[in-house]
Amino acid sequence: MTAHFTAGFTLGGLRTNTASEVLHVSGDPIPGLFAAGRCTAGVCAWGYASGTSLGDGSFLGRRAGISATKG
Secondary structure, three states: OOOEEEOOEEEOOOOEOOOOEEEOOOOOEEEEEEOOHHHOOOOOOOOOOOOHHHHHHHHHHHHHHHHHHHO
């Protein structure tokens, strides 16, 4: 995924898997590195849509937290 730059913040950029593990450029998970929210999801309609960060952060943050505790 490529990052989109909008008025001082980014939407997307870090590539993750369904366990919220950040992926190396090789495609392999980077041990112990998790990401969630706007830096990963980029669900944005090509700009900022008020309130959508709440979904990105809560849904993906929960997945990252669960994955991190299993490590």
